[in-house]
Amino acid sequence: MESAKQLLNYISKHVNLTEKEELVLLSKVNHRKYLKGQYLVQQGDVCKYTSFVISGCTKMFYMDNEGQEHIAMFSIKDWWSSDLGSFITQTPADYNIQCIENTEVFQFPHHTQEELFKEIPKLERFFRIILEKALVASQKRIIRNFSLTAKERYLNFKNLYPTIEQRVPQYMIASYLGITKEFLSKIKSKLILEQ
Amino acid sequence: MESAKQLLNYISKHVNLTEKEELVLLSKVNHRKYLKGQYLVQQGDVCKYTSFVISGCTKMFYMDNEGQEHIAMFSIKDWWSSDLGSFITQTPADYNIQCIENTEVFQFPHHTQEELFKEIPKLERFFRIILEKALVASQKRIIRNFSLTAKERYLNFKNLYPTIEQRVPQYMIASYLGITKEFLSKIKSKLILEQ
DNA sequence: ATAAAAAGTTAAACTAGATTAACATCATTT
DNA sequence: AAATGATGTTAATCTAGTTTAACTTTTTAT
Numbered sequence: 081m082e083s084a085k086q087l088l089n090y091i092s093k094h095v096n097l098t099e100k101e102e103l104v105l106l107s108k109v110n111h112r113k114y115l116k117g118q119y120l121v122q123q124g125d126v127c128k129y130t131s132f133v134i135s136g137c138t139k140m141f142y143m144d145n146e147g148q149e150h151i152a153m154f155s156i157k158d159w160w161s162s163d164l165g166s167f168i169t170q171t172p173a174d175y176n177i178q179c180i181e182n183t184e185v186f187q188f189p190h191h192t193q194e195e196l197f198k199e200i201p202k203l204e205r206f207f208r209i210i211l212e213k214a215l216v217a218s219q220k221r222i223i224r225n226f227s228l229t230a231k232e233r234y235l236n237f238k239n240l241y242p243t244i245e246q247r248v249p250q251y252m253i254a255s256y257l258g259i260t261k262e263f264l265s266k267i268k269s270k271l272i273l274e275q
Numbered sequence: 276m277e278s279a280k281q282l283l284n285y286i287s288k289h290v291n292l293t294e295k296e297e298l299v300l301l302s303k304v305n306h307r308k309y310l311k312g313q314y315l316v317q318q319g320d321v322c323k324y325t326s327f328v329i330s331g332c333t334k335m336f337y338m339d340n341e342g343q344e345h346i347a348m349f350s351i352k353d354w355w356s357s358d359l360g361s362f363i364t365q366t367p368a369d370y371n372i373q374c375i376e377n378t379e380v381f382q383f384p385h386h387t388q389e390e391l392f393k394e395i396p397k398l399e400r401f402f403r404i405i406l407e408k409a410l411v412a413s414q415k416r417i418i419r420n421f422s423l424t425a426k427e428r429y430l431n432f433k434n435l436y437p438t439i440e441q442r443v444p445q446y447m448i449a450s451y452l453g454i455t456k457e458f459l460s461k462i463k464s465k466l467i468l469e470q
Numbered sequence: 471a472t473a474a475a476a477a478g479t480t481a482a483a484c485t486a487g488a489t490t491a492a493c494a495t496c497a498t499t500t
Numbered sequence: 501a502a503a504t505g506a507t508g509t510t511a512a513t514c515t516a517g518t519t520t521a522a523c524t525t526t527t528t529a530t
Contacts, residue, residue, distance in 0.1 A: 142418050144422045164407065207403055215409055223347055260487075458516085461517090
């Protein structure tokens, strides 16, 4: 599928745009390709775009004072990728977003957002719905992190995002789960013995 | 301040409603008072309202299979309180929301939400903004839980919500922080020695 | 005012997960 | 094909936080 179609198809699952509106929308977003290793956002920069992923994979991570990477999320096809806090307030980002594969995105620029919502009020609704879903997912993750053990979180992750484990190195999955790569390795070898 | 004024004042910080719109809004929300101990939502019920807290305090918590309470958030004056996942999808709630003080709220019913957005499109924007803020806060909390020790999380909590510690029992704060009350007690006694 | 219940503290023994370090495997470049 | 760097594994030791249990303090109800 052509990438613009993919974006419009995703949006059409939540709101119905006219053809005219679709054209306006496409005129206001940027289509862009990144190579593996490139950054969409760097910690300290202002996040100017919210990116919709067409293909590829990104990781959003926080680098703490000890230089340790903490992965907050992965984004693949039909997901969003941005440091929302920075995007909303246009202040320096807490997170980095880096491509872990060659990645194709559509970017919604902050400076055209108001215009966009004025011209297509339905998009206000669209983003409300997207945000609701993201918030629900985020709150569920907080609870999981508290009430599940590392092993349970790993199994839950595999269940929730079955395609990601195959394409992302284990040490990044460990970081996402909040454990060390050594401990994830231990969990996996125990799981194999158990079967 | 009269409670309706308090709600309108809060909304006016994000969008400007006309007097007419304010009246429509008030005609579509329920004003309600709960006693300490009462539930706004019980795990398994469908969450029919999003509640805006005028006064008092609620806790939202998840009860796990071992019967342990995990507090996801506290809500006080000018905050929201609901199981969003359940509210949005109108499916059984994962969480309980219980008043830990006598609590006064305005409730936005799910079944009038569509009507409300149709009559006052600005509210669509209002809820988008609220959701953005909530999502940012939620994502920051995930990272804090991974990258900070229990002691650091406690200090951060005191800093972020200075009024809550005084009115909420320690064991609930421990639950919010994801630690036992015994360990929080230890952290506090160490902090006193350190000064 | 007193009893009962709820909340908070302390300390000893324990465990999930971290750290360190040495080694093994896989992928990429030359 | 060899060499280099990135990724993954195993095992020993260590630590942040849990569990259990006995005790103290505060709050609530009678």
